[in-house]
Amino acid sequence: MNESHDPHLECWVRSAHNASTDFPIQNLPFGIFRRAESDDEPRVGVAIGDQILDVTTWLSEGLFDGAAAEAAARCALPTLNALMALGNEAISALRRGIVAILSTDGIGYENFKRLGDACLTPVSGAQLFAPVKVGDYTDFYASVYHATNVGSMFRPDNPLLPNYKFVPIGYHGRASSIVASGTEIIRPRGQTKVPTSEIPTFGPSRMLDYESELGFFVGRGNTLGAPIPIQRAAEHIFGFCLVNDWSARDIQAWEYQPLGPFLAKSFATSTSPWVVTAEAIEPFRAPAFARDAGDPAPLDYLSAPDDQKNGGIQLFLEVWMQSAIMRDQKVPAVRLSRTNFGSMYWTPAQMLAHHASNGCNLRPGDLLGSGTVSGKDKTERGCLLELTWRGAEPVTLPTGEQRRFLEDGDEVIMRGYCERDGFARIGFGDCRGIVSPAAG
Amino acid sequence: MNESHDPHLECWVRSAHNASTDFPIQNLPFGIFRRAESDDEPRVGVAIGDQILDVTTWLSEGLFDGAAAEAAARCALPTLNALMALGNEAISALRRGIVAILSTDGIGYENFKRLGDACLTPVSGAQLFAPVKVGDYTDFYASVYHATNVGSMFRPDNPLLPNYKFVPIGYHGRASSIVASGTEIIRPRGQTKVPTSEIPTFGPSRMLDYESELGFFVGRGNTLGAPIPIQRAAEHIFGFCLVNDWSARDIQAWEYQPLGPFLAKSFATSTSPWVVTAEAIEPFRAPAFARDAGDPAPLDYLSAPDDQKNGGIQLFLEVWMQSAIMRDQKVPAVRLSRTNFGSMYWTPAQMLAHHASNGCNLRPGDLLGSGTVSGKDKTERGCLLELTWRGAEPVTLPTGEQRRFLEDGDEVIMRGYCERDGFARIGFGDCRGIVSPAAG
Numbered sequence: 059m060n061e062s063h064d065p066h067l068e069c070w071v072r073s074a075h076n077a078s079t080d081f082p083i084q085n086l087p088f089g090i091f092r093r094a095e096s097d098d099e100p101r102v103g104v105a106i107g108d109q110i111l112d113v114t115t116w117l118s119e120g121l122f123d124g125a126a127a128e129a130a131a132r133c134a135l136p137t138l139n140a141l142m143a144l145g146n147e148a149i150s151a152l153r154r155g156i157v158a159i160l161s162t163d164g165i166g167y168e169n170f171k172r173l174g175d176a177c178l179t180p181v182s183g184a185q186l187f188a189p190v191k192v193g194d195y196t197d198f199y200a201s202v203y204h205a206t207n208v209g210s211m212f213r214p215d216n217p218l219l220p221n222y223k224f225v226p227i228g229y230h231g232r233a234s235s236i237v238a239s240g241t242e243i244i245r246p247r248g249q250t251k252v253p254t255s256e257i258p259t260f261g262p263s264r265m266l267d268y269e270s271e272l273g274f275f276v277g278r279g280n281t282l283g284a285p286i287p288i289q290r291a292a293e294h295i296f297g298f299c300l301v302n303d304w305s306a307r308d309i310q311a312w313e314y315q316p317l318g319p320f321l322a323k324s325f326a327t328s329t330s331p332w333v334v335t336a337e338a339i340e341p342f343r344a345p346a347f348a349r350d351a352g353d354p355a356p357l358d359y360l361s362a363p364d365d366q367k368n369g370g371i372q373l374f375l376e377v378w379m380q381s382a383i384m385r386d387q388k389v390p391a392v393r394l395s396r397t398n399f400g401s402m403y404w405t406p407a408q409m410l411a412h413h414a415s416n417g418c419n420l421r422p423g424d425l426l427g428s429g430t431v432s433g434k435d436k437t438e439r440g441c442l443l444e445l446t447w448r449g450a451e452p453v454t455l456p457t458g459e460q461r462r463f464l465e466d467g468d469e470v471i472m473r474g475y476c477e478r479d480g481f482a483r484i485g486f487g488d489c490r491g492i493v494s495p496a497a498g
Numbered sequence: 499m500n501e502s503h504d505p506h507l508e509c510w511v512r513s514a515h516n517a518s519t520d521f522p523i524q525n526l527p528f529g530i531f532r533r534a535e536s537d538d539e540p541r542v543g544v545a546i547g548d549q550i551l552d553v554t555t556w557l558s559e560g561l562f563d564g565a566a567a568e569a570a571a572r573c574a575l576p577t578l579n580a581l582m583a584l585g586n587e588a589i590s591a592l593r594r595g596i597v598a599i600l601s602t603d604g605i606g607y608e609n610f611k612r613l614g615d616a617c618l619t620p621v622s623g624a625q626l627f628a629p630v631k632v633g634d635y636t637d638f639y640a641s642v643y644h645a646t647n648v649g650s651m652f653r654p655d656n657p658l659l660p661n662y663k664f665v666p667i668g669y670h671g672r673a674s675s676i677v678a679s680g681t682e683i684i685r686p687r688g689q690t691k692v693p694t695s696e697i698p699t700f701g702p703s704r705m706l707d708y709e710s711e712l713g714f715f716v717g718r719g720n721t722l723g724a725p726i727p728i729q730r731a732a733e734h735i736f737g738f739c740l741v742n743d744w745s746a747r748d749i750q751a752w753e754y755q756p757l758g759p760f761l762a763k764s765f766a767t768s769t770s771p772w773v774v775t776a777e778a779i780e781p782f783r784a785p786a787f788a789r790d791a792g793d794p795a796p797l798d799y800l801s802a803p804d805d806q807k808n809g810g811i812q813l814f815l816e817v818w819m820q821s822a823i824m825r826d827q828k829v830p831a832v833r834l835s836r837t838n839f840g841s842m843y844w845t846p847a848q849m850l851a852h853h854a855s856n857g858c859n860l861r862p863g864d865l866l867g868s869g870t871v872s873g874k875d876k877t878e879r880g881c882l883l884e885l886t887w888r889g890a891e892p893v894t895l896p897t898g899e900q901r902r903f904l905e906d907g908d909e910v911i912m913r914g915y916c917e918r919d920g921f922a923r924i925g926f927g928d929c930r931g932i933v934s935p936a937a938g
Binding site: 193194196199209212213219221224225227228229230231232233234235237244246247248249251257258259260282283284285306309312313314315316317318319320321322324325326354357358359412413415416417418419420421424497 | 633634639649652653659661664665667668669670671672673674675677684686687688689691697698699700722723724725746749752753754755756757758759760761762764765766794797798799852853855856857858859860861864937
């Protein structure tokens with residue numbers, strides 16, 4: 059076990075010991091911030107309790123050395139990409155340096171008393187940015203429950219296609235429209251066709267949906283033409299974030315044949331502000347999906363004993379919603395679903411190895427999404443399409459409002475955390491977005 | 499008519515007057531080059547005859563002013579992106595400045611005699627690079643003949659889907675694996691399944707193909723959430739290039755349902771080294787596709803009188819091939835097809851307006867591909883899948899070799915040009931790639 063996983067590790071930032079915090083000293087996720095209303099350049103910060111540690115300040119005070127200092131030197135930039143490119147050993151060294159600063163018997167507290175706000179910024183006084191400049195965004199479809207549910211709506215005769223249990227199905231998404239948590243989501247316009255008409259019409263989507271996903275970022279990349287064997291996939295995964303892959307179901311249904319979803323998804327994708335490192339996730343590793351007896355074994359290039367044993371993650375994702383009326387009436391957000399990443403048929407390592415198996419080059423900061431994380435039960439469905447069964451079974455909010463799909467003013471809040479006996483709970487922070495009316 | 503379109507315009511670079519050149523003074527395409535075996539930083543050049551004009555040298559000699567100088571100042575960079583972002587008026591000013599330098603009665607020749615190689619580099623002594631750092635790559639499917647041919651092979655009962663004549667079908671491609679012309683193309687490995695087997699296998703693709711496409715680059719971008727009306731689409735198109743969207747048909751057939759092509763395409767996409775500006779293309783504008791009487795009219799957001807009248811392009815694309823044996827025996831490359839961009843059901847403006855219609859933000863340097871350009875006749879089929887009808891009708895090469903799909907050692911050479919009575923012919927230069935054996 060890595061020192062950073064020790065649940066008894068103590069920290070002089072008191073809020074890091076709150077039972078409800080996503081950011082104990084065992085987490086230390088990376089993000090991009092600046093002090094609100096300052097002229098600071100956005101730069102790398104690390105969440106600790108309700109504070110953000112400014113890596114660059116601690117570096118200039120001489121509190122990092124060796125590999126940690128080298129990594130910290132990449133924290134003056136407005137994205138995590140250069141840090142990610144160093145590879146996970148460098149990240150581990152930087153994390154050790156940060157633990158040394160923040161732990162109760164560490165070297166940091168005396169410096170904090172001297173430096174104050176210059177080295178630690180309250181989250182409440184900070185502006186957070188999209189953490190990564192994403193070169194390419196790829197979205198998978200790894201929940202067999204999601205694939206079966208959606209398939210049965212779009213293709214009742216043929217819900218789960220014959221390739222599903224062999225191929226980690228994925229497609230290229232749109233990188234330009236990846237936005238930071240909190241960015242407003244403008245309802246897209248597009249072509250839709252109702253079954254009773256021969257002719258489509260163009261207008262605001264009436265079936266706007268969220269999709270709750272786990273994202274993972276590429277750290278060290280590979281050269282074009284050089285696949286990444288599954289045994290080495292973990293070396294290329296920097297860390298994880300929450301992803302809301304907003305989807306216009308009516309546009310999707312009309313456009314997606316034969317080349318897949320396009321404008322139904324490309325108007326916006328939100329990510330959480332914090333990227334939780336692969337190292338922080340380690341204590342929550344779990345066996346890969348338990349395939350049914352009749353399921354095929356993964357082909358060799360997708361199969362490694364370690365990945366079968368530890369490639370899954372004990373991780374929970376929740377979706378919460380607050381309508382405009384709820385906000386006005388100060389009715390707190392309500393939870394719509396809670397799912398476990400254990401329901402994913404493919405592991406992150408399998409998705410990454412598959413992606414590079416044809417020689418495709420993955421670059422530092424490329425984002426791979428898991429696809430909607432849905433489980434077996436109705437309470438575990440990670441999008442409204444499934445939760446309301448394409449609108450047939452609306453959700454009732456505490457105000458009595460009903461939802462088949464998202465209305466203008468609805469805020470969707472995604473949360474995620476890893477939890478296991480004997481370890482400190484770690485989380486991702488919220489991934490939020492409010493739907494605003496279609497433009498024009 | 500713009501001065502740069504005048505077919506009688508003369509140039510002191512003699513090779514620009516060769517009948518066979520792609521690069522008369524009426525063309526002036528932009529690319530990225532450096533002198534071979536030099537330590538120069540790659541920078542923007544303009545092709546003229548068999549020479550490359552180094553914009554930065556002429557700028558430092560004080561030969562550009564005003565808007566042209568401002569644009570020329572962005573030519574010291576290793577990609578065209580910053581130049582593209584200025585918008586097409588700035589590009590037009592820079593082109594006027596270059597015409598002033600290169601025309602026979604212009605200011606350039608005396609300077610050339612003094613500066614020599616510093617301002618003009620022979621193409622034969624230059625290294626060319628991928629001209630643009632592509633943020634997002636989108637591939638359309640705009641040839642109704644290609645869509646019908648491919649559809650009838652993959653879905654004999656349902657070749658052209660009901661959405662085709664309403665929606666400019668497209669999908670997100672992979673940006674990281676876009677490579678410069680001349681880059682070797684490593685045969686991808688992947689999952690394929692033969693119909694006689696229940697189980698797929700993993701190995702080198704046996705159905706490797708090319709796709710001959712026209713690409714176009716976004717110049718000035720749009721803000722997320724702000725669609726681009728079709729009436730303004732032309733302002734956002736910087737220029738055009740050739741695209742070879744290499745495709746592994748056996749991987750594609752097995753993976754593409756339900757989310758579209760993924761690893762079948764993401765191993766490599768080649769582009770021509772030169773980007774021909776929208777302004778140079780203007781004399782070759784042509785009416786949009788002549789729809790059949792029974793075809794639906796485009797929806798309003800895809801319809802503009804100017805685009806119907808001038809949105810097409812009188813442009814020819816050719817595919818040539820030379821096998822390894824042909825190369826050894828010094829047998830010249832043979833032409834496999836010649837197609838006309840007039841066979842495209844959708845215009846570039848319609849594709850771009852559709853892409854942004856949901857608010858998706860397009861950024862300077864984003865690449866949009868037309869999809870395979872195929873016409874009605876067999877000689878006009880822009881990929882081997884169509885040309886050999888999935889291998890049923892092999893092509894015979896001059897050596898007697900047969901091709902169903904590409905073999906290792908085959909070189910594919912794409913050429914494109916615009917030609918019309920009363921105007922100087924302009925071309926794109928070759929887009930080349932040789933297939934090399936699968937790795938490992």
